[in-house]
Amino acid sequence: MITFKKLMQIIGISILVTSVAHSPAPAVAASGTTQSATAGAPAIQVYLNKEQITSTAGGATLINNTVMLSLDKLYVRGATITYDEHSRMLTIQNLLTQGSMKIGSTHASVNGKQITYSAAFQQVNKQLYIPLRFVNDAIGGSLEWDAVHREAYISYPEFAGEGLTNKNAYFLNGVDGTLYKRDITGKVHTVGASTAKLDPYYIAGTRITAEKISDDADLVTIQYSSGEPSINLTVYNLFVRKGVVLRQSKANYWQFSPEDIKIYEGNAVMNDGHSVRLIAPDGSVKQIWNHSKLAGTPEATYTIEGISGNILIVRSSQDGILTLIDTVAKQAVVLYEEFGIDPTELAGFTYDGIQFTGVSADRSELQFMFTNNKKASSVFTYRLET
Helix, strand or coil: CCCCCCEEEEECCCCCECCCCCCCCCCCCCCCCCECCCCCCCCCEEEECCEECCCCCCCCEEECCEEEEECCCCCCCCCEEEEECCCCEEEEECCCCEEEEECCCCEEEECCEEEECCCCCEEECCEEEEEHHHHHHHHCEEEEEECCCCEEEEECCCEECHHHCCCCEEEEECCCCEEEEECCCCCEEEEEECCCCCCHHHHHHCEEEEEEEECCEEEEEEEEEECCCCCEEEEEEEEEECCEEEEEEEEEEECCCCCCCCEECCEEEEECCCCEEEECCCCCEEEEECHHHHCCCCCCCEEEEEEECCEEEEEECCCCCEEEEECCCCEEEEHHHHCCCCHHHCCECCECCEEEEEECCCCCEEEEEEECCCCCEEEEEEECCC
């Protein structure tokens, strides 16, 4: 039970809704009473991003022919719900929208706009009820109404990323894929649509990073894990120039966290697990390599851990083996075999213990560090043909 002292606040994840549909209501409740279902009609159900809304007073009911929600322990992920007992004012907001409504009134303010609803924010049998349409508007979402089954399906934004609070950083609405950036003054800008439409249950754990390619271009990486315990990893790369998404890539991995390089010789490195593109600061494609095919396993996915001229250093997400690919000779070299390392000394599944550490000063050798399963380290070099 919510006790409305001076101030009540519930915080969840974020919500977007527009209006519930205008299909005929099964019944009209008398003023000051509630009616959740008429004879033979199913109870009204409301789903927020696939999750059914609940409260101790029930999820939804009809009051004066209007779908209403009880505020009793109402939980909406990402939304903040505040009721001030002194002013009798309810405020609902998410990151980008806000609405306020006073008890006893059918009028509300939503992002500064005055809206009139068909039922008032009211108290019935010691419970506070609010129009579902106001909740929708206050958090700026979209809603579908199934009149046959009396179910409302609400799709609303759930956000992730440092830009939620930090300046000069990006954040994402994982439900519809919209990317935003909070600039150095704190103002939020819409960057554009991405293909990163995520399962709401896992959005909160999404990680977003950005590498600066030039003064007006960034490579934004979205890493999103799902499954139990977060074993399916999806990586999105977005090339953003002058505040606009120009190019995108998507890679999928299983029980594997990639260590892709992001920049090579001033160009963005965009890897989809099978091919890699070098993107110049102006957004043009400088080079494309199909590393899965060059490695001889076109169905396997690989990360890009190093590039040197025509050499790619890739790691298989299936077994973690580091491989060197000569893109001109079209040859692949499994490095632990090349270095004569006993396979029983390899570190383990999805990582063989070999790490690319750099290129020699004259660029004639590639340098590697091997750490075996007993934590002992050795240095190896791979000499490039001239």
